[in-house]
Amino acid sequence: MDTTLHRKAQAGRAEHQARAMSLAKALRLTLAKVAEDKFEMSMAALSLRNQTCPGEKIDQHLSETDLLMLFDGPGGRRAAVMMDPALVGALIQQQTMGKVLAVNDSADRPMTPTDAAIAAPFLDALLQRAAPVPEDPDDQKLISGFRFGAWVEDARVLAMSLDAPDYQLIHIDVDISGGIRQGRIMMCMPLGQEVESAAKPGDSPAEDKPDLDPPQRVTLSETVMKLTVDLRISLAKMRMPLRDLGKLAVGDVLDLGAADFSKVRVQTLAGRAIGRGTLGQLDGVRAVQVAATSDVTQNLQRRASDRDHMNLPDISGPAAEADEPHGMPDLPELPDLPDLTGGEGEGATAPADSLPDLPDLPDMSDLPDFDEAPDLPELPELNVG
Known part of the structure; x- marks a missing residue:
């Protein structure tokens, strides 16, 4: 009303x-x-x-x-x-x-x-x-x-x-x-x-509880480490023609060759290899233990100052003459060359009888005679000076 x-x-x-x-x-x-x-x-x-x-x-x-x-x-x-x-x-x-x-x-x-x-x-x-x-x-x-x-x-x-x-x-x-x-x-x-915490029976009032530490600000590195990344584990790699791939049926067996569970490849979803690892189980589920990789072989350091970072031996000085596994390999001895100076002062040549005999030239009688070649035109006289 x-x-x-x-x-x-x-x-x-x-x-x-x-x-x-x-x-x-x-x-x-x-x-x-x-x-x-x-x-x-x-x-x-x-x-x-x-x-x-x-x-x-x-x-x-x-x-x-x-x-x-x-x-x-x-x-x-x-x-x-x-x-x-x-x-x-x-x-x-x-x-x-x-x-x-x-x-x-x-x-x-x-x-x-x-x-x-x-x-x-x-x-x-x-x-x-x-x-x-x-x-x-x-x-x-x-x-x-x-x-x-x-x-x-x-x-x-x-x-x-x-x-x-x-x-x-x-x-x-x-x-x-x-x-x-x-x-x-x-x-x-x-x-x-x-979400608020509900007060339970027997709990002391909020003013009697000690002050909690203020929440800490999350850093960028912590946020990045919590990101989810999808990776692919490759046990073996094989090539197959498309016509054979289309003929595959349930029950067909593929020969993976020398596949090894301790040498699996860790790849991105695009197929780029980023490391290696060992395939196994952890708490009843499949897991991969990623192996630490070194980029020294992929990024060569060519400066002498970078030798300490590469753990390369110093091959200068006496160490170069030492017979070390990392030293310079032994070079084969070169044969002695004959003396071509003739011993008659600087610029002298060796006598003709000291030179080795040259092989005979083959028969070239079937080559055309130079007399039958056409005459070349005379060049005009050039006045120099």
């Missing part, structure tokens, strides 16, 4: 909601303040709308032409932020030239890590300042604690990095420098992913 009391309550609720600080209002106000404080530029939110999207359909809202960034949040949550090239270009122009120019359609280019480094401080400040402003605790938790994590080149990779069951998409249309440009921002914030 629509009573007077109900109408007064509805009017009071509407008035409270108009004065209350919602998430949309908090982002709208904070956007203008951050743009003025950080970049000294005029920026205003034209419109702001929210929508909920399932995690498996998040790729449908990602654009390849926009700047794609991954944000890290508390509890291992991940969020994504997209910024269109018009807004990215405005931030770059304001920082480099001190003013924003109109959009040039011919200046479209792919986004780079440099663009992400310029946009990251603006987005970090926007989320940090806007997080405590909304009155609803759920709105505060939605954007609290998120900071720039990494630039992502491909939309498919970004969609694979977002593993929350549901996301809230926040679309912000932005006016830049009083209408010179217009851009957009889209935030993909995870819903219901923060």
